[in-house]
Amino acid sequence: MHIVVCLKQVPDTANVRINPETNTLMREGAESITNPFDEYALEQALRLKDAHGARVTTLTMGPSQAEVVLREAIARGADQGFLISDQAFAGSDTWATSYVISRAIKKLRPAADIVLFGKQAIDGETAQVGPGVSEFLNYKLVTYARSITVGTDGRFTAETLMDEGIEVIECSLPVVATVLREALPPRYATLAGWMRARRVKIPAWDASRLGVVPDLCGLKGSPTRVVKIFAPPMKAGGIRMDGREMPSLAVEAILRILRDKGVAK
């Protein structure tokens, strides 16, 4: 079984601030990290590898410094990594990104059986690239998976978290799935793993190597236009009940408000 995990390097949004004048990201002081959702996707892949002896390949699309997310994945137990990087890809929206990544996945041999993504990236929050890639690859799509298993017969089973409850989806391979943070927590990279990952060669694939049509990637290939970015106005900070002295009074007060709003009986 060949599992591909797509990773994205994102700014650590815990530290990112928006410049109030220009409405642009202030990256000063913000570190780059692996998109946290993608770490859960990788963990799913490594669990399948532990159980079935799969090959785990990681991909990332980004500038050369994004390579570190591949090395970190290898330190955790992935087998190899490919960096998809070209000036021509700069400014790609989710459509163009899906196209480029799907081209890279098509190049992999043996063909990917399972392609995993995090549910979404914490910078763009679109949750579109995983589904986009499934379209370009013509693979089945399972979103919001919190656990994935593959039976001995090669049937793919995923528990997905829906608003109403848990949906269990069963299908045949190949499949693209996006993974939630409700899945098992990612394992730590070991020191021995990092020492190995440091020496692994990471091939870089550019536009010509992937054979992508230049008009379909980068800013030119992106139907989306970012017209404006702005920080939404701060919400007024709700009502606070101080329950430290008399918790029961606070509970009563909260219940009263909920009743007034018709939420509680």
Add this chain to the structure above:
Amino acid sequence: MNTPSPPPPSSPLNVDILCVGAGVASLATVLALLRSHKKNGGGNPPPRVVVLEKSRSIGNHVLSGAVIDPAAFEGLLDDAEILRLPVEAHVTREAFRFLAGARVSLPIPWVPPMMRAQGFPIGSLSKITRHLALLCEAEGAEIYCGFAVAELLEDETGRIIGARTGARGMNRSGQPKSNYAPSEEIRARAIVLGEGTCGYLTERLIAAHGMQACRPQTYALGVKELVEIPENEARCGEILHTFGHPAGIGDYGGGFVYHTSATEVMVGYVYGLDYARPETDIHALFRRFKAHPAIAPHMAGGKVVAYGAKTIPEGGLFSVPSLVTDGALIVGDSGGLLDSLRIKGIHMAMQSGRLAGETLAAAWRVDNFGVTGLAAYERALRDSPIWRQLRRVRNVRASFSRNIALGVAAAGCAWLTHGVLPWWKVSMEPDHVALRPARRGVATTPSHPEVSPLSPDHLTDVFLSGTIHDEDQPCHLLILDREKCTECITRYGAPCRHFCPAEVYRLEDGQIHTDFSNCVHCKTCQIKDPYANIRWTPPNGGDGPRYTRI
């Protein structure tokens, strides 16, 4: 299927030199070692050098003022490399003020000669550390972040032969979770301890190997904020040091204001941990310092964007332990190498690292990492300018602990007589002994200035330090004896609530609660707890503050 995968068999990893901590002392050691080998190694293969750092990425646990004495870089970096350091500004204007009370301040007409810093680089030591790490990696060193070293390994003769990383992925009660990662063992020919102040392994090594100094180490706590201000090109490069308010007349405390760029000011407050009053809250003193009319204008219209706190080993010469043992040596803050008159440690850390690195290169050539091979480090240190400075100011800090007049007198004498006077050893007790019982019936809650973007409260500052700990892990702050807490609450009024600059300790229902996820790894609690009842231990590797630009 979703059961934890079996831990991989842990075979020891073999390296030549292992450095614990990727601060400037360690990195200077690595750089000097690899460059010295390149120059004098006669074409022999270089040692495999590995640095382990407990923070998530390099520089995250590095905090300093920092006005850097350029002596730091001597023999380590060439002129072109010094120019490429990520230093935002150089000191253009320096001032020294005495804050006499909450409103009045007196300029000291001349900056004392030993304090002068004209032209010195100022900037974020965290950034400089990241830069040094790149230089080390270019020389072939391997640096791995997110690994706390929990234990040193010794053979039966007491020789240090390796180290063990801390296990990760345990829950609050110490049971393995699904992502449990067992500790890993690393074997090394020699280990460099550059853990920073009050090092976890260093302290234990010193105790176990009888390497103690003749006087216990004494510390100060430094708290610091980075403030973004409206552009003010004229002030860039201006620095100000103060003493006096809000410290009392008998206290050892002072503040600093560094304009590191046109839009950034670093503001900090340093306070000796030998204070007596258990209700002392250094974060609160810092806020009162910032509110002083001599300080506030420096930050006008600004906003605090980053916070950090660290302890500073101030004991000086008489508190420097033996720095060499069989298979290991100690560099930088871990060895108490700090000029306690100027409260400058970066140059001493880096220069001690340089000498350690050169010693290790020579030891690698002759394959001798025993005491005889490494002793050259201590000898070289004793012949170096940093040791001369340590000798010169050896009694200054202890004199200040008596009172400020004696301190100033000692500083002056030390300077004028090049350290001949005072010739004796001024004694000083350990910081935690200095605490006096709380006065009965006096509920002392220090008054705080109003919370504002320039005066954040404790918890806002904790947020700005970026500190993060997985909360489902064993508490890394060990309270050794809960009964002593009860006694401490009655006798001292639970001073841990006040001295912690990250509000880790809470008193609730007569019990001390530890919100360890707030911890910024400064170790004040271990130093100042009157019963020495708190042990700081390393949490999961990768946890802790995230200093990046401070």
